[in-house]
Amino acid sequence: MDITGRNSTTAMTKAPEARSAASRDRILAAAARVLSLKGYAATRLSDIASLAGLRPPAVYYYFPSREVLIAEVMVVGQLRLREHVETELAALPDSTPPMDRICAAVEAHLQVALGLSDFATAVTRNSGQLPEAIRARLREESGAYLALWRNLLATAEAAGAIREGLDLRAARMLVMGALNWTPEWWNPRQGSLTGVIRTAQSVVRHGLGTP
Numbered sequence: 001m002d003i004t005g006r007n008s009t010t011a012m013t014k015a016p017e018a019r020s021a022a023s024r025d026r027i028l029a030a031a032a033r034v035l036s037l038k039g040y041a042a043t044r045l046s047d048i049a050s051l052a053g054l055r056p057p058a059v060y061y062y063f064p065s066r067e068v069l070i071a072e073v074m075v076v077g078q079l080r081l082r083e084h085v086e087t088e089l090a091a092l093p094d095s096t097p098p099m100d101r102i103c104a105a106v107e108a109h110l111q112v113a114l115g116l117s118d119f120a121t122a123v124t125r126n127s128g129q130l131p132e133a134i135r136a137r138l139r140e141e142s143g144a145y146l147a148l149w150r151n152l153l154a155t156a157e158a159a160g161a162i163r164e165g166l167d168l169r170a171a172r173m174l175v176m177g178a179l180n181w182t183p184e185w186w187n188p189r190q191g192s193l194t195g196v197i198r199t200a201q202s203v204v205r206h207g208l209g210t211p
Contacts, residue, residue, distance in 0.1 A: 024062045026052045028119075031073045035122035036183075040070065040129040071134045074126070077119030078141040082148065084112045098156035099209050103201040105152055109179045110197050114186055124180040149176060156208070163210050171208055178203075 030052035034043050045066050049056040063069035088108035089101060096104070112120040127138070149172050156162050162171075179200065186196055 020062075023052075023054070023058075027054070027059055027062055027069070028073055028076060031069050032077065032118040032122045035070065035073060035126055036118045040126045043070065045069075067131070067134060070126075070130070071137050073119060074123055074130065074134060074138050075141055077117065077121075077123035078138060078145060080117050081109065081112045081120045081123065082141070082145045084108055084117075085145075085148065097161065098152070098159045099161045099205055102152050102156060102208070103205055105149070106175075106179065106201050106204055107197045110182060110193070110200060113179065113183050114193055114196065121183045124183050127180075146172070146176075153208075161210060162208055166208065175204055175208075 027048065031043070031048045033051060034047050038047070043066075045059050046056045048069070049059050052059075059069065063072065085105050085108040088104055092101060092104060113124055114121075123138075127135070130138070150168075153162065153168050153172055157168060162168070182196065182200075
């Protein structure tokens, strides 16, 4: 044991593992950044390695191919987006009206897409460019997020908070499509994040809600 009473062999074993995990996370973060800025087609492993502070061959120690790395970024991005929205919804009082819950989800989604995560931006900007193999890996996580929104709208409809005659599936896809497209046009120099969120909430509330 060392002077702290810990097994020195165990401590020495954990140190390389921690460094390895940190390097892997750094590569993922760099890949998300490059993807969010350049897109799938223009993303190169050399750019990712440079941003991560590594030599390009080192990336292959953690990820066997460019496609595997990009797929991991996409899955992590989708997961972080869903988890953030779920966390914000879980923090609301149980008495929160259904339409207020939908507007809270709108805000949480845009916070991630526009302010909190290169991973989420990488997902929204590159989903349509990905090869089928990567899209297939994303479907399960995307399905979980779609289910979250499906439940929000169904609950609002059951409570009489959705105007009659709306196609809920079309409404869900239109809302999510608008939210996902926001990173493509939003410029912080031309309008605040708060302004975009409040406008999106107003569009959703008055477009879906009962008069």
